[in-house]
Amino acid sequence: MTSGSNHPGSLTGLRPTYRVVEGLRMPCGFPPEGLHSALSYKPRANDIIVSTYPKCGTTWTQNIIYMLFNNGQPVAPDDSIRELFPHLEEKGREFIEQLPEPRLIKTHLPLPMAPFNSDAKFVYVVRNPFDCAVSFFHHTRGFTKHYDFSNGTFADYFESFIEGAVDFGDYFDHLMSWYAVTGQDNVYFVTYEALKRDLDREIVRLGRFLGGVAEQVANDPQRRAQVVAASSFDHMARDQLRWASKRPEGQTDFVRKGIVGDWKNHFSTDQLRRLLEKSEAVTRGTDILDQWSDIYAEIRAACSA
Numbered sequence: 007m008t009s010g011s012n013h014p015g016s017l018t019g020l021r022p023t024y025r026v027v028e029g030l031r032m033p034c035g036f037p038p039e040g041l042h043s044a045l046s047y048k049p050r051a052n053d054i055i056v057s058t059y060p061k062c063g064t065t066w067t068q069n070i071i072y073m074l075f076n077n078g079q080p081v082a083p084d085d086s087i088r089e090l091f092p093h094l095e096e097k098g099r100e101f102i103e104q105l106p107e108p109r110l111i112k113t114h115l116p117l118p119m120a121p122f123n124s125d126a127k128f129v130y131v132v133r134n135p136f137d138c139a140v141s142f143f144h145h146t147r148g149f150t151k152h153y154d155f156s157n158g159t160f161a162d163y164f165e166s167f168i169e170g171a172v173d174f175g176d177y178f179d180h181l182m183s184w185y186a187v188t189g190q191d192n193v194y195f196v197t198y199e200a201l202k203r204d205l206d207r208e209i210v211r212l213g214r215f216l217g218g219v220a221e222q223v224a225n226d227p228q229r230r231a232q233v234v235a236a237s238s239f240d241h242m243a244r245d246q247l248r249w250a251s252k253r254p255e256g257q258t259d260f261v262r263k264g265i266v267g268d269w270k271n272h273f274s275t276d277q278l279r280r281l282l283e284k285s286e287a288v289t290r291g292t293d294i295l296d297q298w299s300d301i302y303a304e305i306r307a308a309c310s311a
């Protein structure tokens with residue numbers, strides 16, 4: 007594994023700062039009222055809610071869904087996904103309620119706090135926890151106003167991540183809570199890694215789940231090709247103000263690297279072993295880790311080498 011590249015670094019004792027609202031750690035820049043009011047939002051029959059733990063492919067999936075509902079047209083350079091497909095607990099209930107139908111909504115809330123019902127459609131996207139931790143580390147360094155962690159090392163961040171002491175709580179609590187409802191007809195489950203493997207196929211599958219105009223666009227080869235092209239990493243790496251606010255000089259871009267396996271550049275063997283042990287302990291009795299059997303095989307091999 008890594009021996010000093012990127013930001014594995016050593017422990018400096020730095021921890022990101024958060025604001026605790028309703029018992030949940032939140033980015034400091036999010037108004038507490040957003041979460042308070044989000045908790046009473048009642049999803050409607052036409053709502054499409056993208057639900058993720060942070061850094062698991064949220065924006066990528068939002069972009070795809072936005073285009074499926076907009077005749078395959080990409081988000082314009084001066085538009086913002088944060089307005090077109092807003093984050094429920096950042097913007098609050100009133101903002102979401104006035105959106106045109108179908109309402110396109112993002113949430114990072116764990117299921118017990120999320121506005122879940124059988125009327126709306128939920129798209130749950132998840133990524134292996136190792137790459138999620140790496141991406142979340144870069145995110146946390148980069149959004150200085152939220153976390154005050156611009157000098158933190160991966161070693162520092164890892165301690166918060168493995169404790170679940172980061173914004174939106176513990177990765178596994180989130181995954182386990184949502185995984186329990188993935189068999190329901192109104193819940194669609196996909197992994198970041200599956201999107202990377204065969205985006206075209208996943209867009210057809212997603213269109214079938216969404217139905218209506220989204221399904222028509224996904225089934226039309228020409229418009230689907232447009233959606234695939236405009237949701238490629240290279241395309242999304244352009245005009246990044248469409249996805250997130252500007253990052254300070256010297257920090258990574260929001261659409262940063264977009265690969266499976268960046269954990270190899272960040273984790274020490276000891277960190278790998280600790281997150282592996284936690285993964286196995288908390289998911290025991292479920293088939294969740296089968297989503298990433300190849301990645302886990304590689305990690306087990308690295309730990310026993």
Ligand code: PPS
Pocket residue numbers: 058059060061062063064065066137140141142144145237238239240242260261262263264265268
């Ligand atoms: S957030 O802040 O929770 O909404 O972040 P989220 O959008 O879930 O995750 C950001 C990571 O997704 C990567 N990304 C992509 N990967 C592949 N292809 C495309 N088109 C794409 N768009 C975004 C982005 O680069 C972040 O991952 P990392 O590993 O940091 O690069």
